[in-house]
Amino acid sequence: MELHLEEGSRVCIVGGGPAGSFSALHLLHYARQKGIHLELLIFEPRDQSSLGSRGCKGCAGILSTRLLTGLAAVDVTLSKEVIQSELHSYAVHVDGDIIRIGQPDSSRKIVSVYRGGGPHHLPGERPSSFDRFLLDQACAQGAQHIQASVTKITNDKLPIVFTNREQYTADLVVLATGVSSNNPLSPAFGYRSPNTQVMVQDELLRPPTWPPDEVSVFLKQQRGVFFGVLTPKGRCLNVSLLGHKLTQDAVSRFIDSIEISPEQGGLEGLCGCAPRIATSSARHFFGDRWVAVGDAAVTRLYKDGIGSAFYTTKRAMRVVVFDGISKQAFKKDYLPYCKNIALDNAYGKLLFYLWEKTLNTPFLLNLWKRAVSSELELPPEQRIHMRILWGMLTGDELYKDLTRLFLKQPALRGLMRGVG
Ligand SMILES: Cc1cc2nc3c(=O)[nH]c(=O)nc-3n(C[C@H](O)[C@H](O)[C@H](O)COP(=O)(O)OP(=O)(O)OC[C@H]3O[C@@H](n4cnc5c(N)ncnc54)[C@H](O)[C@@H]3O)c2cc1C
Secondary structure, three states, X not given: OOXXXXXXXXXXXXXXXXXXXXXXXXXXXXXXXXXOOOEEEEEOOOOXXXXXXXXXXXXXXXXXXXXXXXXXXXXXXXXXXXXXEEEOEEEEEEOOEEEEEEOOOOOOOEEEEEOOOOOOOOOOOOOOEHHHHHHHHHHHOOOEEEOOOOOEEEXXXXXXXXXXXXXXXXXXXXXXXXXXXXXXXXXXXXXXXXXXXXXXXXXXXOOOOOOOOEEEEEEOOOOOEEEEEEEEEOOEEEEEEEEOOOOOHHHHHHHHHOOOOHHHOOOOEOOOEOOEEEOOOOEOOEEOOEEEOHHHOOOOOOOOHHHHHHHHHHHHHHHHHHHOOOHHHHHHHHHHHHHXXXXXXXXXXXXXXXXXXXXXXXXXXXXXXXXXXXXXXXXXXXXXHHHHHHHHHHOOOOHHHHHHHHHOHHHHHHHHHOOO
């Protein structure tokens, strides 16, 4: 059956995180191109300017190069107030050694932001919220924000979106609820949400001597923690831990285990949360008159979830405006795009597996450390292991491309140099 949006059609976007606001921005952009006017309602209960977990969704807040370049296409320029830090290098700490890697080239810019209004106990001026900024941009371009939680979505001839107070009949529903809450779709939709893993994080006051533009990654720092990352965000440092069955006290143990010089002072937690990260794709995530986007559909493994939300929403909304809103239309053009992300994540899993094995095998770890350090003498374009590491840490390159790079001669030769 052919289904299309028409002049004045109503689109209900459920969730006003990055995927919800990006959906609105792309939809408005394509609708302008096609010369139709749509009614866009974004349902989001969170006051994103609030402090702590009430405003924030629990995220390190690193924005990738591909996201920053993509935003211009929907007429969005990040304001100075939203950007907390520009990040130029990573310091990887492993077994007492520090490996420093810089941006492979100056065009690969990354920045950090706050998703909400900043940590609970941050003294002084409040930072600006990235999520609030995006939602305001979507509203300035024509969307309408309804500050309410969606309690239920039913599917009869048309989908109906329910809040505690009202109900809205929609021509199309865009599900952008992420993975941190129960989705409101009725079972008739057949939607199956992605698998998730718990991460723990906190915000700390950044000690005055701590580099403002360098992300610190700690490997093998603590039992059960695969990696711990300290990301500068203006006056603060975000600490995020990925590991097995982590609880909130893992953060304080992790902080205690980091050696801080006396002049850097103590590192005390200002907030603290245990958000979920998606580790697989959703199933049955579109149908006639509805489509899931962002984390609620598929995202890149461990990295660049916000950039991924930008591009899944772009593809889905292009289908919506130019190809239609039937299950068939999404299957033809949106599904293959999402499958490619899932396939790339399989390469990502392989790379992270190899990395974990390397870290736990002293001989391999030494080879790898020597290969990376010896690249410092090479011109930037020949620093293959550093580029792979930068790509894995930032999510800035496809895992598939990084795997290919790893299996090519120069990378293997680099490793073999360590044997001799
Ligand atoms: C610890 C951690 C660190 C991360 N670090 C990074 C990073 O540095 N960079 C990066 O790019 N990605 C990072 N990610 C991933 C990133 O957070 C997600 O990929 C991104 O938030 C996905 O955006 P989204 O809009 O799909 O979902 P969300 O950001 O989860 O937004 C969903 C929105 O829907 C709303 N909602 C939910 N249910 C309802 C309902 N019933 N009615 C109305 N609204 C509803 C919620 O309030 C929320 O605002 C990290 C994730 C974790 C867990």
